[in-house]
Amino acid sequence: MAPPEWLEPELRPIQKDGWRAYMFRLMFRHHEPDERRFDVALLIAIAISVLVALLDSVALLHAHYGSYFYAVEWVFTILFSIEYLIRLSIVRRPLRYALSFYGVIDLLAALPTYISLFVVGADHLLVIRVLRILRVFRILEMVEFSKEGSELMRALHASRRKIGLFVLFVVLITVVFGAVMYLVEGPEHGFSSIPHAMYWAIVTMATVGFGDITPQTPLGQFITSIMILIGYGIIAVPTGIFGAHLIQSGMEKRAVRQMDVEDSCLRCGEREHHAEARYCHCCGERMPIDDKES
Incomplete structure (x- = not known):
């Protein structure tokens, strides 16, 4: 079974022979040795370019090797730009490829460097290139992982209304308890406004507790204890909803596999x-x- 359409659109070469047909086979097929070598070389180039972007964000390395990192980034950007333009020129429907999942990722792989010419710091978005590693699912023919990902997406889509209603309930709790803690603790204890108290309610229910805002009064500490208990329930509820839909999807899948051959x-x-x-x-x-x- 082929990967879902949002992962890989149905593309056709613009011609049956010539350099376009050869480049199409090299870039969009993954069975012959030369096709595999191209894919592996592309993955290595992606990994190196992402590594350079990560190293360039370190202040000490940027101070000593910033110019070298900048030159390497431009080399990979030009290579990825040429590759993207070639992909557009060899498919029969270039717009469909450009708007597909991989087409958008291929564009984003080269775009940050050009944006950095006008927006300072945009070059750090080069780590987006790591998403191109998703091509390994096709290169290694790991289609089964794509199927499992599709099942997760279907379960999430099926439970979207329940989860949406639950999120709305959490937002209401955050507003109510934020207002209560603003009245109980007040600005003198760090709760300077209701939005600031809502921030405290969110980190408390998430059981993160950064410690930058802490209640000082006994009533505030009691409310905090209630919020922490609510937080544990908040973590469990969406997990149960999502898990129930996954189980239902698995049962339907087993029902499909139990069909007789003669049918x-x-x-x-x-x-x-x-x-x-x-x-x-x-x-x-x-x-x-x-x-x-x-």
């Missing part, structure tokens, strides 16, 4: 269908199991 699609031969499916999800053919029941 496969007569047109395309697809075997994996939902137990209650009436039509093939690949080609739309009427399922033979439906014919038996009728």
Whole structure:
């Protein structure tokens, strides 16, 4: 099964032979030795460019080797820019590739260096290039990991309303307890405003407790204890909601795998269908199991 469309769009070469066809095979295929060598070289270049960006953020290294780091960053930026333009020129639908997941990541890999010419410090966004490492899922044919990621996304999408309602409830608690602590403790104990007290409520419920604001009165400390207990419940509730949808997704997946071989699609031969499916999800053919029941 191919990766989901948001990971890899359906691309076609702009021509069947010539240099465009060769570059398309080299950049978008991952089976032949030369294709693998190109992919490995690309991953190494990405890793080195990200490492340079990380080292350049260290003040001591930047003071001694800043000019070298700057030159190396521009070399990789030019290489990635050329690669991006070649990818656009060899696909039949360049706009579709540019708007795809990998297309956007490829653009962001080169963009920060150009932005740094106008915005100081934008070059540190070069660490975005590390997202291009996601190509390893295709290069190593780790499609199964893409399937698992899709299942997580589906479970998160299915539980979005419950989690959204829960987040709204947390926001209301934050506002209420922030206002209460502002009245109880007051500016003399560090709670200078209701938004500042809301910040305290958030870090307290998250059980982080930075310690920059602490209640001093007994009533404030009692309210803090309640907030900490609420925080533990807040951590558990969304996890349970998300886990329940994952379990439900797994049960549906097992139901799909338990279909008999003779019930496969007569047109395309697809075997994996939902137990209650009436039509093939690949080609739309009427399922033979439906014919038996009728």
